Amino acid sequence: xxxxxxxxxxxxVAVAALLMLGTTNVRTNLTMFAAHTTFLAITAAAVxxxxxxxxxxxxxxxxxxxxxxxxxxxxxxIMKTIEVKLDIGAYIPTPIALHTxxxxxxxxxxxxxxxxxxxxxxxxxxxxxASLSLIFVGVLMMVTRRLALSQIVGFLVLENGxxxxxxxxxxxxxxxxxxxxxxxxxxxxxxxxxxxxxxxKSFEHIDVTKLTELRD
Amino acid sequence: xxxxxxIFPIFALSLPLLLIGVIRKLKARFQxxxxxxxxxxxxxxxxxxxxxxxxxxxxxxALGGASALSCAVCMLLTLSAPxxxxxxxxxxxxxxxxxxxxxxxxxxTLLVAIDPNSPFGGFGASREVLLSVLVEPxxxxxxxxxxVAGKSTMMSQLFSFSDSALLHHSGLWLLAGCGLYISSxxxxxxxxxxxxxxxxELTMTHEAMILENSGPNLAAVQYTAAMKLAVLLxxxxxxxxxxxxxxxxxxxxxxxxxxxxxxxxxxxxxAVIEGTVTxxxxxxxxxxxxxxxxxxxxxxxxxxxxx
Numbered sequence: 001x002x003x004x005x006x007x008x009x010x011x012x013v014a015v016a017a018l019l020m021l022g023t024t025n026v027r028t029n030l031t032m033f034a035a036h037t038t039f040l041a042i043t044a045a046a047v048x049x050x051x052x053x054x055x056x057x058x059x060x061x062x063x064x065x066x067x068x069x070x071x072x073x074x075x076x077x078i079m080k081t082i083e084v085k086l087d088i089g090a091y092i093p094t095p096i097a098l099h100t101x102x103x104x105x106x107x108x109x110x111x112x113x114x115x116x117x118x119x120x121x122x123x124x125x126x127x128x129x130a131s132l133s134l135i136f137v138g139v140l141m142m143v144t145r146r147l148a149l150s151q152i153v154g155f156l157v158l159e160n161g162x163x164x165x166x167x168x169x170x171x172x173x174x175x176x177x178x179x180x181x182x183x184x185x186x187x188x189x190x191x192x193x194x195x196x197x198x199x200x201k202s203f204e205h206i207d208v209t210k211l212t213e214l215r216d
Numbered sequence: 217x218x219x220x221x222x223i224f225p226i227f228a229l230s231l232p233l234l235l236i237g238v239i240r241k242l243k244a245r246f247q248x249x250x251x252x253x254x255x256x257x258x259x260x261x262x263x264x265x266x267x268x269x270x271x272x273x274x275x276x277x278a279l280g281g282a283s284a285l286s287c288a289v290c291m292l293l294t295l296s297a298p299x300x301x302x303x304x305x306x307x308x309x310x311x312x313x314x315x316x317x318x319x320x321x322x323x324x325t326l327l328v329a330i331d332p333n334s335p336f337g338g339f340g341a342s343r344e345v346l347l348s349v350l351v352e353p354x355x356x357x358x359x360x361x362x363x364v365a366g367k368s369t370m371m372s373q374l375f376s377f378s379d380s381a382l383l384h385h386s387g388l389w390l391l392a393g394c395g396l397y398i399s400s401x402x403x404x405x406x407x408x409x410x411x412x413x414x415x416x417e418l419t420m421t422h423e424a425m426i427l428e429n430s431g432p433n434l435a436a437v438q439y440t441a442a443m444k445l446a447v448l449l450x451x452x453x454x455x456x457x458x459x460x461x462x463x464x465x466x467x468x469x470x471x472x473x474x475x476x477x478x479x480x481x482x483x484x485x486x487a488v489i490e491g492t493v494t495x496x497x498x499x500x501x502x503x504x505x506x507x508x509x510x511x512x513x514x515x516x517x518x519x520x521x522x523x
Contacts (some may be wrong), residue, residue: 001386011387022507041251095506102513109521 001078002190006046013164014130015103017137018159024089026079026149028074033153040160042129048174052122055175056167060184064165066182071156071189077125079149079192088207090144101137103163107113108132127168135160148199148206152192159185172196186189224304228294231258231476232446233439235483242484246491264435272332272428279331280433284517286324287436290443298375299450301457302468303477309371311359317350318403319476321444322348328350328437340424346419347402347409350505354399357512358392361519362455375454377464386459393455397482397513400448402442406516407490408504413485419495426472446479449486453478 003011016036020029041064046058090097103203138158144152166173173181195204199206237254243249271279295304297314307313363369364384373379382389385448402409405422414420426437433497457463457478463471496504 003387005386008387018510018514019507022503022510033243093508098502098506098510099513102510102517105514106517109517166445201319 003126006043006050006123006125009039009043009046010123010126010130010168013043013134014137017160019040020097020153020157021101021137021140022094024094024145024150026084026147026153027076030076030079033156034068034072035155037071037160037190038064041068041162042166044167046110051171054137056172059175059178061151062182066186067160074189074193075152078196082197082206084147084149084206086120088146089144089207090150092144093118097140101140104136104140105129105133108136111207117172119169122166124189128165131161131164131168134158134164137161144211146207148208150194152189152196153191155192156185156189170180205209221304224302224418225295228300229443230258231300231479232294232442233261235434235446235449235479236442238480238483239487239490240475242487243490246487257438258358258411258521261288261435261439264430264438265432267431269431269433271430272334274333275331278327278476281375282324282327283429283433283436283440286321286328287322287440287443288410289317289324290440290447292515293447294481297451298371299447299475299479300456301377301454301472302400303372305372310369311363311371311374312369314371315355315359318444318448319348319352319383321440325425325440328429328433332428334428336424338425340421340427343421344405345416345507347501350502351508354395354439354508354512355403355507357397358399358455361388361512361515364394364516364519375451375458382458383461383464385518386461387425387454388469388515389459390397391511391515391518393452393459395508395515396448396455398508398511400445401486401489403448403507406486407493408496409501411490411495414495419498444495445483449482450475450479453482 013036013104016032020032020036027201041060044056044060044063048054048060091178092100109129112125112132115125115128115130117124135158138154138156139160141154141157145154147153173180196206199211203211220374234257236257236392237252237307239255241254245499250438289472292306293314296306298309306329320343326341328343329338336341362382364373365385365388366374366379368379369372401407410421410423412422415423422441426434429437454475457474457503458469463474466474
């Protein structure tokens with residue numbers, strides 16, 4: 001398939017997120033998350049440019065600041081504070097998770113071609129395919145990772161997928177709603193970070209598989 | 217017999233050694249050393265050629281023969297693979313011929329490793345085989361998806377900036393470039409997979425295989441490694457270059473200069489990786505190679521998705 005620069009950008013958003021499935025190293029994951037979210041912010045700005053909706057520029061800038069800079073920085077801070085050094089991995093081996101993600105990406109392309117919506121151009125199809133595969137990647141990360149920190153990153157990817165879907169496939173949400181969601185995400189990340197802090201304090205680890213064991 | 221037929225082989229056959237020099241120099245700068253001059257690998261090869269050989273009493277003719285053979289095949293590849301944007305058409309190079317000539321070079325290297333009966337050579341060889349089995353699908357998927365999209369398996373046509381079927385496939389080119397770059401890091405025994413400067417027997421792959429070589433043999437083996445580096449990096453570099461649309465309509469001179477620059481930049485990136493990254497644990501390597509295979513699969517999606 002031949003891709004225009006805009007479609008290439010959309011595909012790059014999905015591929016950058018997909019690469020996060022290939023490693024359980026939290027620091028690498030956070031860096032890749034930042035890269036993927038930056039691509040998504042650029043996509044939002046590009047959509048704004050194409051559709052002449054200038055509020056999208058503001059959303060893109062806020063999105064970049066909060067999700068591509070703020071969230072990874074905060075999570076890295078948490079990581080340093082609670083000293084996550086051990087890489088305890090995932091329920092399924094990461095190469096298998098990566099290849100599952102790739103297959104799901106193909107599935108999401110097939111799904112996206114059938115989807116109705118306000119925009120049914122090739123741009124919208126690739127965007128919808130990318131956003132569906134972001135949702136798949138996010139769910140896969142939340143389900144398979146054993147480290148609570150990685151599950152938060154998975155949630156953020158899932159959130160990115162929903163944002164991208166509304167961006168490319170619909171007329172978009174009002175700016176106030178979009179800003180509200182971004183603020184919510186910020187709060188969610190902070191609460192989750194604080195929770196991690198508390199879990200670490202009372203259990204001395206953040207491995208979710210061991211959270212069923214009782215402690216006094 | 218034009219000037220091109222004389223100058224091109226000399227240039228193409230000496231650039232690989234220069235690339236090794238670039239990598240060593242940059243690595244030295246990373247470690248706060250001045251480092252050897254850029255032409256040091258060439259001097260090394262000449263020095264080894266002058267020296268005598270120590271050959272194990274268990275070794276057969278295969279030791280010298282295989283290293284000379286692999287060197288010769290690699291020279292053929294260096295001249296006919298389009299890693300500089302241009303190539304001699306000594307043999308019409310198919311993507312499958314390309315891959316299996318590389319495999320042939322590896323087979324010869326394995327022979328060199330196993331022939332003298334040394335235990336280090338043996339386990340170096342077994343590691344190399346495991347890595348190559350894992351990497352093979354990645355290289356194959358990347359090149360085959362290019363062939364599917366370009367509707368030709370000839371390398372000279374795929375990598376010529378002229379196959380109009382491939383012009384707007386910048387996504388495919390980028391993914392193929394990433395896949396080939398990662399797999400060439402593994403194939404060349406470069407940093408995340410193997411440390412080329414280590415001499416700790418328990419962890420080395422490529423260096424363990426060439427331990428028994430000395431004198432002219434060692435020169436041949438090192439020159440082979442340099443040429444393999446240049447060809448593999450050059451092919452992945454060509455993928456990145458083909459992703460840049462405006463370059464397709466630029467003149468041949470611009471394309472060749474850009475190709476040379478890209479090869480040097482990629483060699484520099486290897487030096488940067490080796491200066492900053494530590495070697496992966498052996499059990500972690502399949503995860504790293506999974507990235508290359510993953511890029512290959514994405515390429516395949518791209519190639520067959522629109523058809």
